[in-house]
Amino acid sequence: MGNFTTLALFCFSMLAVRAVNSQGTLVYSLGGWRPPAGITMVLDGLTAFMLATVNLVAFLIAVYAVDYMEKFTSKWKFYSLYLLMLAGMNGVLISGDIFNLFVFLEIASVASYALVAFGTERHELEAAFKYAVMGTVGSLFILIGIVFLYSFSSTLNMADMANFFGEKGPGNVTIMVSVLFIMGFGLKAALVPFHAWLPDAHPSPPAPISAILSGILIKSLGVYTLVRIFYNVIGVTPKLSSVLMFLGALSMVIGVFLAIGQWDFKRLLAYHSISQIGYVVLGIGLGTPLGILGGLFHLFNHSVFKSLLFLNSGAVEYATGTRDLRKTGGLFQKMPLTGSANLIASMSIAGIPPFNGFWSKLIIIIAAVQAGRYGYAGWAVLASILTLASFTKVMKYVYYGKLEEKWNKVKEVPFFMKLAMAALAIICLFGGALLIGQINRAFLQPAVEVILNGRNYGAMLFKRIL
């Protein structure tokens, strides 16, 4: 039953993309109360792009979970929490009102705290507690930022706030609000130095939960809200842009340096999540059209290949019962589909042509060079090389090498898990096609244009009220 819901959500999000292309930005006011007094839901290019990403990956992970969660009791609790978290994430994406965004952010966050503790083993509970306390502190910073914004602009509607900032210009409070939001949303997005919860919270829960936490939650709650508030509401300045780029580059490098030394498969993947989100924030922080295109495309790619990697690690754990790289070996002969999917995903994340990761990293590096930031481009290339090194290590230790005695009895994973992994691998293979002209104009370009539009987001407040 849960899978039909996710399939329906995915179909609706595809419809949303087509609607935005044909009709421009759509606004819906809840309960008929006209903005700025009422709450609105806004569907523009960036929202449609993020909705399609989130729902596609969530649907495939739900397909995977049909077989994987057989090992756990109370499957209905998993599906309830999963759908609640998905509802929260979709709400964050659609909301046009800043406090409504906070409420949905909290719904998704609390559901994810409960999901991290799902298996109720020792490590999961400890990781869930740490994640919950840090996440709550991050949400409190976001709430203080919202309080300051409300008392400065006396409205909660984001488009109205954009108009207000356009007329009055930034005041003294804007710098403090920007810092509070970077702290709060940066903690949700796991930017360095707010990343400390991620290496504990992502490896511990069962594999589909790790995949959705790392593949979608940090992007929907963290990066999307950062972009929306900084580009569309407050208005980005060169100083803010360089802060975002610096944090992005720091995340990229620190994430990958910490990842190489890991011997736990999922902990290594979790550190790589920090690094790849650094790429996305670096691309978006550049502010040029090419940079934003690269950042958003890398966001989509990372959802796909990181989810695929976590699902692969779950398959290895399902079959062998361990996550330690030193204990597994030579599994390729016994689990060929998992092995090839992992190979495709590793080549994607390392940026090897012609997989999708290559195109998005190339665009980010070219955009950095074109903007004259040679230092950042150099760090991006270095991080890419180290990513390749660490995934070569993973492939060698898990799949190639000598097959040990105790693994002689492992078999390939059940059907639905294979289906989900194969579907994600095919998207990895053909992801570069998103850059071809026709599809680019339909899917990625509207998102880039919304971000570049900046505070003109406020202009859509009074038109197209359904």
Added chain:
Amino acid sequence: MMVYLLCLVLFCCGLYCILRKRNIIKIIVGVIISEYAVNLFFILTAYRIKGRSPIFSTGGDISNMVDPLPQALVLTAIVIGLATTALLVALAMRIYEKYGTFDITKIRELRG
């Protein structure tokens, strides 16, 4: 002005509890104190000097009411805080069953 600074002091008290206390229950109390501080700050920004309560009554004038919108928002924020606190306490109970202690220096198996 003093009231807002006192809210900040309360928030810092809560933050100190979260950062420096060793008992899980005291950390949860620190989270609760911080949430109280933020909600209090939110309501205080809505106060207008010599304003009256924002309730319509026949024959009354509309001028000089305190701002009612943050009061509604703070109700929502209190409920969100309640949900988070309930989850944290449930997690603390389960941690006690598994680890046998509430001391966070002994619940440090995930490292590196």
